[in-house]
Structures are given as C-alpha cells and as structure tokens.
Amino acid sequence: MQVGRVVGTVVATRKSLSLVGKKLLVVKPLNCPPDKVLSIVAVDTVGAGIGDTVLIVTGSGARASDNLDSASVDAAIVGIVDSMEVADNGS
Amino acid sequence: MQVGRVVGTVVATRKSLSLVGKKLLVVKPLNCPPDKVLSIVAVDTVGAGIGDTVLIVTGSGARASDNLDSASVDAAIVGIVDSMEVADNGS
Amino acid sequence: MQVGRVVGTVVATRKSLSLVGKKLLVVKPLNCPPDKVLSIVAVDTVGAGIGDTVLIVTGSGARASDNLDSASVDAAIVGIVDSMEVADNGS
Amino acid sequence: MQVGRVVGTVVATRKSLSLVGKKLLVVKPLNCPPDKVLSIVAVDTVGAGIGDTVLIVTGSGARASDNLDSASVDAAIVGIVDSMEVADNGS
Amino acid sequence: MQVGRVVGTVVATRKSLSLVGKKLLVVKPLNCPPDKVLSIVAVDTVGAGIGDTVLIVTGSGARASDNLDSASVDAAIVGIVDSMEVADNGS
Numbered sequence: 385m386q387v388g389r390v391v392g393t394v395v396a397t398r399k400s401l402s403l404v405g406k407k408l409l410v411v412k413p414l415n416c417p418p419d420k421v422l423s424i425v426a427v428d429t430v431g432a433g434i435g436d437t438v439l440i441v442t443g444s445g446a447r448a449s450d451n452l453d454s455a456s457v458d459a460a461i462v463g464i465v466d467s468m469e470v471a472d473n474g475s
Numbered sequence: 476m477q478v479g480r481v482v483g484t485v486v487a488t489r490k491s492l493s494l495v496g497k498k499l500l501v502v503k504p505l506n507c508p509p510d511k512v513l514s515i516v517a518v519d520t521v522g523a524g525i526g527d528t529v530l531i532v533t534g535s536g537a538r539a540s541d542n543l544d545s546a547s548v549d550a551a552i553v554g555i556v557d558s559m560e561v562a563d564n565g566s
Numbered sequence: 567m568q569v570g571r572v573v574g575t576v577v578a579t580r581k582s583l584s585l586v587g588k589k590l591l592v593v594k595p596l597n598c599p600p601d602k603v604l605s606i607v608a609v610d611t612v613g614a615g616i617g618d619t620v621l622i623v624t625g626s627g628a629r630a631s632d633n634l635d636s637a638s639v640d641a642a643i644v645g646i647v648d649s650m651e652v653a654d655n656g657s
Numbered sequence: 658m659q660v661g662r663v664v665g666t667v668v669a670t671r672k673s674l675s676l677v678g679k680k681l682l683v684v685k686p687l688n689c690p691p692d693k694v695l696s697i698v699a700v701d702t703v704g705a706g707i708g709d710t711v712l713i714v715t716g717s718g719a720r721a722s723d724n725l726d727s728a729s730v731d732a733a734i735v736g737i738v739d740s741m742e743v744a745d746n747g748s
Numbered sequence: 749m750q751v752g753r754v755v756g757t758v759v760a761t762r763k764s765l766s767l768v769g770k771k772l773l774v775v776k777p778l779n780c781p782p783d784k785v786l787s788i789v790a791v792d793t794v795g796a797g798i799g800d801t802v803l804i805v806t807g808s809g810a811r812a813s814d815n816l817d818s819a820s821v822d823a824a825i826v827g828i829v830d831s832m833e834v835a836d837n838g839s
Contacts, residue, residue, distance in 0.1 A: 385698040392561030399554030425476040445731035456553040458536035463672030470665030483652035490645030516567040549627035574834030581827030607749040640809035658789040718822035736763030743756030
C-alpha cells in the first residue's frame with residue numbers, strides 16, 4: 385500500500401455502471417519525488433476528504449474493498465492515517 | 476485510476492478474437508513528465524473520442540468493465556471526465 | 567496495452583511445461599525513452615515476426631489470450647498493428 | 658519479491674474492515690536509488706519489527722499470505738531475511 | 749516476461765508456510781540501466797543457479813508456475829535462456 389494525501393476530486397457523468405455512486409478522489413503519494421509519480425485517482429471507501437492522509441491500495445487488491453468486488457477500479461482509499469512513524473533515514 | 480487525454484487510435488486487423496469489435500484508443504496520462512510515461516492503448520467502453528479527458532483503469536480492473544471480462548486487455552477507458560479539481564500543490 | 571516493435575527472439579530449452587511450444591519474442595515498446603524501459607519478452611499469439619509493430623498486453627490480461635489461460639506468462643502479443651494515428655503533441 | 662528494511666509503522670483507526678487487527682509496517686526496498694522508489698506500506702505476516710530485513714511480496718500475491726486472502730492489501734511481509742548473498746556486480 | 753541473470757541467493761528461516769522449501773534467487777534484469785531497476789527475488793522452478801540467464805515472470809503469472817499456485821510469490825524463474833537474438837537497435 386502507499387500513503388498519500390487527498391488533493392482533489394474527479395467528476396465523471398458518463399462512466400462505467402460499476403462506478404456510479406462512487407466518490408473519486410485524487411491522491412498524491414507522499415515521499416514521492418515530484419518528477420516521478422502521477423497523482424492517482426482512487427475510489428473512497430472510508431469517508432476521506434481533501435487534506436486527509438490516507439492509505440491507498442492499488443491493483444486487484446482495490447476490488448477486495450467493500451462494495452468494489454466487481455467494479456472497474458484499480459485503486460481504493462482503504463484507511464485514514466492517524467500517524468506514521470518512520471525511523472531516521474527511512475524516508 | 477489515471478486521468479488522461481485521448482490522443483489517437485490504433486488499428487489492428489490481425490488480433491486476438493477477444494479484441495474484435497473493440498475500439499482501441501491511445502491515451503496520454505495527464506500531469507505526466509514527458510520523459511516518463513508511455514502513452515497507453517486502452518479499450519474504450521464509454522464512447523470516448525479524440526480530445527476527451529478520460530478515466531483509465533489498468534490491470535485486471537480493466538476486465539471488470541462491460542463486455543471485457545474475458546478479453547486480452549490491461550487498460551480500459553471507464554469514464555469521461557467532466558471536471559477535476561486539484562488543490563494547490565496537488566499536481 | 568502498449569505498442570511495440572518485435573526486435574528479437576528468445577530460446578529456452580529448459581522451461582515451465584506451460585511454455586512448451588510457445589514462441590517467445592522480444593518486444594521494444596515504442597515512444598519509449600531509451601534509458602527508461604526494458605524490452606519485454608512476450609508470448610506470440612498472432613503469428614508476429616521480427617520487425618512487426620504489435621500490440622502487447624501485460625499482467626494477468628496476457629493469460630486471457632488464446633491457449634494461455636494457465637501458462638506462466640505475464641506478457642502476450644495480441645495484435646499486429648496496421649496503423650496508429652496520434653494527434654500532435656500526443657506522443 | 659523484493660528485499661527491504663522495516664523503517665516505520667502506520668496507524669489508521671478508520672479503515673477497511675479487512676485491515677482490522679493487521680500490523681502495517683513501512684518498508685524501504687534495498688538497493689534502491691534514493692530518488693526512485695517510494696517506501697511501501699506492507700501488512701506483516703511473520704512478526705517483523707523495526708530494523709528487520711524482510712521479504713516483501715506485492716500485488717495479488719500478497720493476498721496468498723496467511724489470513725489475507727480477502728483483505729484490501731497489495732503488499733505483505735512474508736519472510737525475515739537471515740542472509741542474502743549477491744555476486745560482484747550483482748546489486 | 750523479462751530476461752535476467754541470477755546473481756545471488758536469499759535465505760529466510762522465518763517465512764510464510766507457502767515459501768517453505770522454495771529456492772529464492774536474486775535476479776538482475778538485463779539491459780537495465782543501473783540506476784533504474786531493483787534486483788528481483790524470484791522463486792526458482794527450473795533448477796537455475798548463479799550465473800544462469802533466466803526468464804522471469806512477475807505478478808500473478810508467477811503463481812501459474814509448477815507448485816506455486818497458492819504461494820505468496822510475485823516472481824518466478826520459469827526458464828533458462830539458451831540464446832537470445834536481438835536485432836540492431838533492439839536493445
């Protein structure tokens with residue numbers, strides 16, 4: 385999984401039926417060199433909002449989340465991070 | 476998922492039976508450093524066209540899309556983006 | 567999916583039973599910065615040859631291809647590209 | 658799989674039910690250029706702790722681990738590395 | 749799949765039950781810019797040894813290999829490469 389920050393929202397009216405009613409959030413992975421990683425669009429499953437630090441699961445694991453088992457998704461927010469402790473040089 | 480722009484089309488006459496009748500579009504991920512990411516060829520499932528900003532799902536999630544469950548695909552366009560709001564520094 | 571060019575072949579006598587009789591081709595993704603992406607070894611399912619521009623599917627989607635459903639593969643050539651049109655700045 | 662070092666912990670109170678009771682550790686892949694790879698948050702399945710050198714499995718393989726088969730995870734610690742021998746120029 | 753060279757071994761006493769008795773080898777992908785790709789730890793399924801040039805399958809395809817269908821693995825050595833021919837400019 386990755387830890388990221390919710391930085392935005394995506395609205396799509398015309399979309400796969402499996403995405404109807406899902407909240408799509410833009411998440412920026414933390415500790416990520418600015419020239420390296422795209423923001424990820426993830427389906428929210430825990431009530432996250434802008435500014436929250438969240439846990440993201442990608443790939444088929446995203447469909448193990450609540451109500452997403454047959455949805456066209458490859459990324460889901462599965463937790464809101466309360467705290468993260470990383471040792472020196474851990475980045 | 477990723478947000479990208481549809482920039483082209485691919486025509487392949489000789490192909491897997493599971494791809495017959497599928498529209499193959501070339502999508503360029505947004506916010507993507509030009510030297511970093513390849514364009515993606517994705518199967519359209521929502522009637523997207525050149526210039527549209529779209530939502531792409533990759534990996535096995537692409538086969539959760541309508542009519543693609545046993546197709547040889549790893550990327551599908553599953554939504555047309557109406558709007559995307561990203562907070563400052565969100566990129 | 568990605569578009570690439572077939573640039574070589576791989577011969578392996580000792581291999582997984584599921585790969586016996588499969589043609590292994592080396593494919594170089596197109597529009598790929600030379601220092602960025604490895605060539606991919608893909609199983610041919612459409613009769614591709616050296617120099618052909620092909621459509622590659624990677625990951626579990628490769629096993630959705632004909633006769634590969636229980637094979638140890640993560641990349642397959644699933645189409646021969648006749649033409650690819652990309653708008654300006656599309657790369 | 659990858660070899661990494663456990664460098665931290667993540668606490669998330671609000672999360673997917675499938676993650677309740679799971680220990681989430683931050684792992685930094687070894688031999689990894691500092692500007693290249695994000696730390697990974699992985700579910701511990703072997704009793705690892707800070708400073709341990711561990712074996713990580715990512716993707717759907719993480720859910721083949723004990724008690725994780727229907728969890729929203731994409732990375733798991735599946736071994737504690739006793740020793741790793743790499744030939745010259747191997748890194 | 750990727751072609752790589754076996755450069756080392758990993759020993760882990762405490763590990764997932766599904767990995768007991770499996771040989772874990774460190775493989776360095778070929779044609780790989782030194783600053784780009786980590787070595788991969790892969791389960792050997794073909795009797796490979798240090799110095800061998802091998803074919804690696806990653807992701808869920810690794811579990812399509814002999815005796816690995818329910819193991820916590822994301823990479824397997826599935827062939828020993830006898831020869832690899834790549835056209836000029838193919839890298």
